[in-house]
Amino acid sequence: MITKSIHRSTASRRKRGLIMPRAQYIENKCLLTDIQQLLLVDYINNWAYKGLPPILAIIRNFASNICSKTLGKN
Template sequence: MNPLEAALASLESLKPGETPNYTRTAKEFGCNRSTLSKRHRGVQGPRTVQYENQRVLDEQQSRTLIDYINKLTERGLPPSNEMLRNFAKEIRGRDQRLGREWPKR
Protein backbone atom coordinates (compact mmCIF):
# COMPACT_ATOMS: atom_id res chain seq x y z
CA MET A 1 0.00 0.00 0.00
CA ASN A 2 1.46 3.36 -0.98
CA PRO A 3 1.63 6.25 1.52
CA LEU A 4 -1.37 8.07 0.04
CA GLU A 5 -3.59 4.99 0.25
CA ALA A 6 -2.45 4.37 3.83
CA ALA A 7 -3.23 7.99 4.76
CA LEU A 8 -6.68 7.73 3.13
CA ALA A 9 -7.37 4.53 5.07
CA SER A 10 -6.36 6.33 8.26
CA LEU A 11 -8.76 9.19 7.49
CA GLU A 12 -11.57 6.77 6.70
CA SER A 13 -11.17 5.21 10.13
CA LEU A 14 -12.04 8.49 11.86
CA LYS A 15 -15.16 8.50 13.99
CA PRO A 16 -18.25 10.24 12.58
CA GLY A 17 -18.12 13.95 13.33
CA GLU A 18 -14.37 13.92 13.93
CA THR A 19 -12.59 16.57 11.85
CA PRO A 20 -9.70 15.25 9.74
CA ASN A 21 -6.31 16.88 10.18
CA TYR A 22 -4.86 16.63 6.68
CA THR A 23 -1.53 18.28 7.52
CA ARG A 24 -0.74 15.96 10.41
CA THR A 25 -1.88 12.87 8.50
CA ALA A 26 0.12 13.84 5.40
CA LYS A 27 3.28 14.35 7.46
CA GLU A 28 2.71 11.09 9.32
CA PHE A 29 2.44 9.06 6.11
CA GLY A 30 4.82 11.13 3.97
CA CYS A 31 2.43 12.26 1.24
CA ASN A 32 1.24 15.56 -0.22
CA ARG A 33 -1.33 17.34 1.98
CA SER A 34 -3.34 18.90 -0.84
CA THR A 35 -3.55 15.64 -2.79
CA LEU A 36 -4.65 13.82 0.36
CA SER A 37 -7.31 16.44 1.06
CA LYS A 38 -8.65 16.41 -2.50
CA ARG A 39 -8.78 12.61 -2.65
CA HIS A 40 -10.48 12.33 0.73
CA ARG A 41 -13.12 14.91 -0.17
CA GLY A 42 -13.69 13.25 -3.56
CA VAL A 43 -12.59 16.28 -5.56
CA GLN A 44 -9.74 14.47 -7.31
CA GLY A 45 -9.35 10.83 -8.24
CA PRO A 46 -6.32 8.74 -9.03
CA ARG A 47 -4.47 9.58 -12.25
CA THR A 48 -5.46 6.27 -13.79
CA VAL A 49 -9.13 7.15 -13.37
CA GLN A 50 -8.56 10.63 -14.76
CA TYR A 51 -6.76 9.15 -17.75
CA GLU A 52 -9.61 6.72 -18.41
CA ASN A 53 -12.12 9.57 -18.28
CA GLN A 54 -10.16 11.47 -20.95
CA ARG A 55 -9.87 8.57 -23.35
CA VAL A 56 -12.08 8.55 -26.41
CA LEU A 57 -12.16 4.74 -26.61
CA ASP A 58 -11.74 2.23 -23.80
CA GLU A 59 -9.32 -0.69 -24.08
CA GLN A 60 -11.76 -3.08 -25.78
CA GLN A 61 -12.95 -0.41 -28.22
CA SER A 62 -9.34 0.42 -29.09
CA ARG A 63 -8.65 -3.24 -29.86
CA THR A 64 -11.71 -3.35 -32.10
CA LEU A 65 -10.49 -0.27 -33.99
CA ILE A 66 -7.00 -1.76 -34.37
CA ASP A 67 -8.49 -5.00 -35.75
CA TYR A 68 -10.46 -2.93 -38.27
CA ILE A 69 -7.32 -1.04 -39.33
CA ASN A 70 -5.34 -4.28 -39.69
CA LYS A 71 -8.05 -5.90 -41.84
CA LEU A 72 -8.20 -2.91 -44.16
CA THR A 73 -4.41 -2.75 -44.40
CA GLU A 74 -4.20 -6.48 -45.25
CA ARG A 75 -6.54 -5.77 -48.17
CA GLY A 76 -4.30 -2.93 -49.32
CA LEU A 77 -6.76 -0.21 -48.27
CA PRO A 78 -5.19 1.86 -45.49
CA PRO A 79 -8.00 3.80 -43.81
CA SER A 80 -8.16 7.57 -44.07
CA ASN A 81 -8.51 9.79 -41.02
CA GLU A 82 -12.17 10.34 -41.84
CA MET A 83 -12.77 6.57 -41.98
CA LEU A 84 -11.09 6.16 -38.58
CA ARG A 85 -13.20 8.93 -37.04
CA ASN A 86 -16.43 7.45 -38.43
CA PHE A 87 -15.63 3.94 -37.24
CA ALA A 88 -14.62 5.23 -33.79
CA LYS A 89 -17.98 7.04 -33.57
CA GLU A 90 -19.77 3.79 -34.38
CA ILE A 91 -17.76 1.88 -31.78
CA ARG A 92 -18.41 4.45 -29.05
CA GLY A 93 -22.13 4.66 -29.68
CA ARG A 94 -22.24 8.25 -28.43
CA ASP A 95 -22.95 11.52 -30.18
CA GLN A 96 -19.87 13.29 -28.83
CA ARG A 97 -17.79 14.50 -31.75
CA LEU A 98 -14.21 13.45 -32.22
CA GLY A 99 -11.71 16.19 -33.00
CA ARG A 100 -10.40 16.62 -36.52
CA GLU A 101 -6.89 15.75 -35.32
CA TRP A 102 -7.98 12.76 -33.21
CA PRO A 103 -6.66 10.04 -35.59
CA LYS A 104 -3.25 11.71 -35.75
CA ARG A 105 -2.89 11.74 -31.98
Protein backbone atom coordinates (compact mmCIF):
# COMPACT_ATOMS: atom_id res chain seq x y z
CA MET A 1 0.00 0.00 0.00
CA ILE A 2 1.38 3.37 -1.01
CA THR A 3 0.70 6.19 1.39
CA LYS A 4 1.23 9.84 0.71
CA SER A 5 2.85 11.74 3.52
CA ILE A 6 0.95 14.79 4.68
CA HIS A 7 2.42 17.44 6.91
CA ARG A 8 1.22 17.21 10.49
CA SER A 9 -0.37 20.67 10.48
CA THR A 10 -2.22 19.91 7.23
CA ALA A 11 -3.66 16.72 8.69
CA SER A 12 -4.71 18.61 11.81
CA ARG A 13 -6.46 21.35 9.82
CA ARG A 14 -8.26 18.75 7.68
CA LYS A 15 -9.47 16.93 10.77
CA ARG A 16 -10.80 20.17 12.26
CA GLY A 17 -12.58 20.95 8.99
CA LEU A 18 -10.58 24.07 8.22
CA ILE A 19 -9.31 22.79 4.88
CA MET A 20 -10.20 19.97 2.49
CA PRO A 21 -8.20 17.74 0.15
CA ARG A 22 -7.39 19.27 -3.24
CA ALA A 23 -9.55 16.80 -5.19
CA GLN A 24 -12.56 17.63 -3.03
CA TYR A 25 -11.88 21.37 -3.39
CA ILE A 26 -11.76 21.11 -7.18
CA GLU A 27 -14.99 19.09 -7.22
CA ASN A 28 -16.76 21.67 -5.04
CA LYS A 29 -15.39 24.53 -7.14
CA CYS A 30 -16.96 23.23 -10.37
CA LEU A 31 -20.23 24.88 -11.31
CA LEU A 32 -21.56 21.94 -13.32
CA THR A 33 -21.89 18.34 -12.23
CA ASP A 34 -20.69 15.56 -14.53
CA ILE A 35 -24.25 14.98 -15.78
CA GLN A 36 -24.74 18.69 -16.44
CA GLN A 37 -21.46 18.77 -18.35
CA LEU A 38 -22.68 15.89 -20.52
CA LEU A 39 -25.94 17.78 -21.16
CA LEU A 40 -23.96 20.84 -22.21
CA VAL A 41 -21.76 18.81 -24.57
CA ASP A 42 -24.86 17.19 -26.06
CA TYR A 43 -26.42 20.64 -26.53
CA ILE A 44 -23.29 21.88 -28.33
CA ASN A 45 -23.16 18.75 -30.49
CA ASN A 46 -26.80 19.27 -31.49
CA TRP A 47 -25.96 22.79 -32.64
CA ALA A 48 -22.99 21.47 -34.62
CA TYR A 49 -25.11 18.69 -36.15
CA LYS A 50 -27.57 21.31 -37.41
CA GLY A 51 -24.67 23.17 -39.01
CA LEU A 52 -24.90 26.11 -36.64
CA PRO A 53 -21.81 27.34 -34.84
CA PRO A 54 -22.20 27.21 -31.06
CA ILE A 55 -22.36 30.85 -29.98
CA LEU A 56 -20.66 31.56 -26.66
CA ALA A 57 -23.51 33.69 -25.30
CA ILE A 58 -26.06 30.95 -25.99
CA ILE A 59 -23.83 28.27 -24.46
CA ARG A 60 -23.26 30.43 -21.37
CA ASN A 61 -27.01 31.01 -21.09
CA PHE A 62 -27.75 27.27 -21.36
CA ALA A 63 -25.06 26.42 -18.80
CA SER A 64 -26.41 29.10 -16.51
CA ASN A 65 -29.90 27.62 -16.78
CA ILE A 66 -28.86 24.06 -16.01
CA CYS A 67 -26.72 24.99 -13.00
CA SER A 68 -29.14 27.67 -11.70
CA LYS A 69 -26.33 30.20 -11.27
CA THR A 70 -25.26 33.28 -13.15
CA LEU A 71 -21.97 32.56 -14.86
CA GLY A 72 -19.19 35.04 -15.42
CA LYS A 73 -17.07 35.53 -18.51
CA ASN A 74 -14.65 32.72 -17.71
